Structures are given as structure tokens and as C-alpha cells.
Amino acid sequence: MSEIDETHDPARTSWVESANGHPDFPIQNLPLGVFSVGKQEPRIGVAIGEMIFDLKGASAAGLLDDHWKLALGLSTLNAWFTHGPDDARELRRKLSGLLSDERYRPSAEPHLVRAATVEMHLPCDIHDYTDFYVGIHHATNVGRQFRPDNPLLPNYKYVPIGYHGRASSVRVSGTPVVRPKGQRKPPDAEAPDYGPSRRLDYELELGIFIRCGNELGNTIPIGEAGGHIAGYCLLNDWSARDLQAWEYQPLGPFLAKNFLTSISPWMVTAEALAPFRKAMPPRPEGDPAPLPYLLDEADQAAGGLGIELAVTLETARMRAAGAEPHVLSKGEAATAMYWSAAQIVTHHASNGCNLQPGDLIGTGTLSTAEESGLGSLLEISQGGKAPITLPGGETRSFLEDGDELTLWARCIADGAVPIGFGSCTGRILPAT
Incomplete structure (x- = not known):
């Protein structure tokens, strides 16, 4: 059973202003999904307020751990799921820090996409x-x-x-x-x-x-x-x-x-x-x-x-x-x-x-x-x-x-x- 940690802290806010007080996607949520912009290939992202944080772009920029790069750079979550619960908790901690600490804003902000401009896809290839x-x-x-x-x-x-x-x-x-x-x-x-x-x-x-x-x-x-x-x-x-x-x-x-x-x-x-x-x-x-x-x-x-x-x-x-x-x-x-x-x-x-x-x-x-x-x-x-x-x-x-x-x-x-x-x-x- 997952435990409560610093990522659930009610006092934690995000420098993504639309996340603070958002009814669905405050920084305490950080749900995963797959999106595309225009004719771009689908990619994995995280909902944060009215924005989406592009994990493929963030991985390529060195903002996320190297051993996650391959799975997070794909167009479905299937490969990421094989990483298991330990990596899932660590990714959550990393994302929470990137999107809450003002020091990371200059490097992370370029990888934000406005949610209203994207097409959403199934999160993974559902075989069964x-x-x-x-x-x-x-x-x-x-x-x-x-x-x-x-x-x-x-x-x-x-x-x-x-x-x-x-x-x-x-x-x-x-x-x-x-x-x-x-x-x-x-x-x-x-x-x-x-x-x-x-x-x-x-x-x-x-x-x-x-x-x-x-x-x-x-x-x-x-x-x-x-x-x-x-x-x-x-x-x-x-x-x-x-x-x-x-x-x-x-x-x-x-x-x-x-x-x-x-x-x-x-x-x-x-x-x-x-x-x-x-x-x-x-x-x-x-x-x-x-x-x-x-x-x-x-x-x-x-x-x-x-x-x-x-x-x-x-x-x-x-x-x-x-x-x-x-x-x-x-x-x-x-x-x-x-x-x-x-x-x-x-x-x-x-x-x-x-x-x-x-x-x-x-x-x-x-x-x-x-x-x-x-x-x-x-x-x-x-x-x-x-x-x-x-x-x-x-x-x-x-x-x-x-x-x-x-x-x-x-x-x-x-x-x-x-x-x-x-x-x-x-x-x-x-x-x-």
C-alpha cells in the first residue's frame, strides 16, 4: 500500500500557477497520460493545473533520471509500468520537486504544454x-x-x-x-x-x-x-x-x-x-x-x-x-x-x-x-x-x-x- 510522503504535503504549491487550487490536477496529484500536439507523435505527460509537463522533452533535457529515459520517451505507458512501484514513487518525488521548486522553473517551464491545445490518447496499449x-x-x-x-x-x-x-x-x-x-x-x-x-x-x-x-x-x-x-x-x-x-x-x-x-x-x-x-x-x-x-x-x-x-x-x-x-x-x-x-x-x-x-x-x-x-x-x-x-x-x-x-x-x-x-x-x- 502506498504511503503518504512529502509529495502529499497540503502546503506544497507549484510555480505552475493554474495548479494551485485546481479542482483536479494540483501538484499533489500528478496523473500520467499520453498526448499529442498537431501531427506530433504521442508522448507521455503529467497533468499539472491547466498545463501538461512533457516527460519525453524533460528526459531529453536531462531533468529526469537516465535509466527512465527510454520508457518515458515512448508513446505509451506500458514500458514504464515494468519499472515497478519503487521507480513510480521516485518519479513522483522528482516531478513534485521539479514543479514546486522555483529553482527548477527556468529549465522545466519550456516543457509545459497548454492542455487545451492537445489531443489525448489511451494511456497505454491495452492488450487485455x-x-x-x-x-x-x-x-x-x-x-x-x-x-x-x-x-x-x-x-x-x-x-x-x-x-x-x-x-x-x-x-x-x-x-x-x-x-x-x-x-x-x-x-x-x-x-x-x-x-x-x-x-x-x-x-x-x-x-x-x-x-x-x-x-x-x-x-x-x-x-x-x-x-x-x-x-x-x-x-x-x-x-x-x-x-x-x-x-x-x-x-x-x-x-x-x-x-x-x-x-x-x-x-x-x-x-x-x-x-x-x-x-x-x-x-x-x-x-x-x-x-x-x-x-x-x-x-x-x-x-x-x-x-x-x-x-x-x-x-x-x-x-x-x-x-x-x-x-x-x-x-x-x-x-x-x-x-x-x-x-x-x-x-x-x-x-x-x-x-x-x-x-x-x-x-x-x-x-x-x-x-x-x-x-x-x-x-x-x-x-x-x-x-x-x-x-x-x-x-x-x-x-x-x-x-x-x-x-x-x-x-x-x-x-x-x-x-x-x-x-x-x-x-x-x-x-x-
Whole structure:
């Protein structure tokens, strides 16, 4: 588990003036991402206020350690992830010093780029993507719609449930969401038909990036799993609920999920989240304890993620009228997750599956126990039975063409400077 050090000092400020008081990217954050300017090759950078610090340029200028130069000079973070947690902590210390100490300003300032002028890319080459189902309130809410008397299956409280997603359709925030097509079978129909999804939905999730993985046939002990996590992003696993309802038995999600997964461009590092860790929620009385390979006292004490989450919706009519987006939900990751990030990683590798640097893992939809913190329209509209009314009088059970959906995340804790994730946005386009 990452520790709090001088890089988290609330008194530390940056000579990059826009960083001081920035809602997402103060000097206490320093998230990593990949950007380009014009026709320039993508390169690794760090968000600092309204600017991006170019690590390729800084490395070439001798501002960073020589043994980091090759990995930080590439166009993805995959090679950097192989450096492991020790180098990640040292890079964070180095960047914090460069961007806070006025003595470094003359040499570092030429490597700043205004964030508003760049194009953001995926942080790494994502070769494998796995989506879990650790949001127990979401699992219960969805299960209740299909199995009112038995919403959670018996394995849920023993096994972190997951499925392998489609890495090729993971895209960076802002990529349009083309309404998917597939087989749909309404309850009153005798046979399915094929066409655009009528029940397009979002899923509020966190993404977990794997740092150094494990060899095929080996496992990752629960006490070491935190060191295999490079950082986190926002993740929206867009879902076609009508396709899903018809196809998911007996093998689970397929075309209803694999058409697009959106992630936010900046990876908030595991080190940056140290002040916002909290205890995992106690298991309800009568629930089984995790099996020994999934149980670690340190993880139970500080494996929870104190990340505040929110979702906003802007319809085409709202956009034309200049109206503010409507807040669909607000919640917190720690209270939504039945299994911790470390437990997810350990379980994924527990059969000898080899995780690799840059692999992406989704938490699954993070809904809270309160109605104000539900993480999908499937839950908010109760499967379409209770449409929501927006401020302008429009109603929604599921997403319509022209709707723009945005995920937000921010970390707030006593004695710490708040940090954020930026946003993860997608606008729905008609089916092709």
C-alpha cells in the first residue's frame, strides 16, 4: 500500500500557477497520460493545473533520471509500468520537486504544454481487458429485477465475479458512442429481431491499470497485489440492455458490452491516492469471510477507495438551450465495492493467469445503497418502469441519440488537498 510522503504535503504549491487550487490536477496529484500536439507523435505527460509537463522533452533535457529515459520517451505507458512501484514513487518525488521548486522553473517551464491545445490518447496499449462485478448494491439491484426472491447468486460473496471484455474497443473519453445493433427479443415477442438497441445504458466504473504482472502459471499473493496496480481511471462500460437480456445466458455478456468502453485519459497513480485510502466496509452479519488467499489485514484496513463519483446527462435539447447538465447520481467507490482492488487482482491471477503491464480491469458498476448513488439507468429507471423527468420536461428510461453522458471523480479527505480524475464523456450517435 502506498504511503503518504512529502509529495502529499497540503502546503506544497507549484510555480505552475493554474495548479494551485485546481479542482483536479494540483501538484499533489500528478496523473500520467499520453498526448499529442498537431501531427506530433504521442508522448507521455503529467497533468499539472491547466498545463501538461512533457516527460519525453524533460528526459531529453536531462531533468529526469537516465535509466527512465527510454520508457518515458515512448508513446505509451506500458514500458514504464515494468519499472515497478519503487521507480513510480521516485518519479513522483522528482516531478513534485521539479514543479514546486522555483529553482527548477527556468529549465522545466519550456516543457509545459497548454492542455487545451492537445489531443489525448489511451494511456497505454491495452492488450487485455477484464470487467468485474464488485459493486454489491448494483448486483443486488439488477438481480432483483430478474430474481426478486434471490437477487445474489450463492457464489457472489465468495468469488469476485468477472468476465473478459473486448480490449480492441476501449477508447479514450470523447470518442462518439455509435448506437449498437444486435438481436433483441421483447418479452411479448415470439422471436427475436435485429436492429438498433432500444435500451442503451451507461455503467459508472473505475478502471484499474496493471503495473508489473506475473508469469504464466504463477499467482499474485494478496499482500503484494497493491504493488501490481499502477493507477486508476474512470471507466464507462456502455451497455445495450435489450441485447444483454437476450444473449447473456448461458455464457454472459457479449455483443451487449463489447461495442465500446470509454475511459478517462489521465491515470491517477496509486501513489497519489494514498491520503484517500480507507477501510473496506465491514461485511454484513452472516456473510462469509473471504477465503484465505483473498484476505489480508492491511488491505481490509486501507483497501477502500475514498473516491467520490458523479454522473451527469446533457440532452441535445439541453445543449441547444444552454442548460446545465443534469446530475443523475452521486456516490462513493468505497461504499459500493464488496471486493477491493487488491482482491480483484489477486483473484484474477489466482489460477495462474498472467497479467501484463497495461492490462485494464474494470470494477463493475459502482452503485451505493442510496437511490442518489445508482450507477446505471437500468437501476435509476427500474428497468424502464420508472422513467426520470429532466429539468426541461424531457423523460429518460435509457439513453437517446444526441445525449451526452459524463462521469466525474474526485477525492476529498481531511488534511489532504483534493484531487480529481478529470472526466469521461461520450455522446450518443445514431446507429449506422
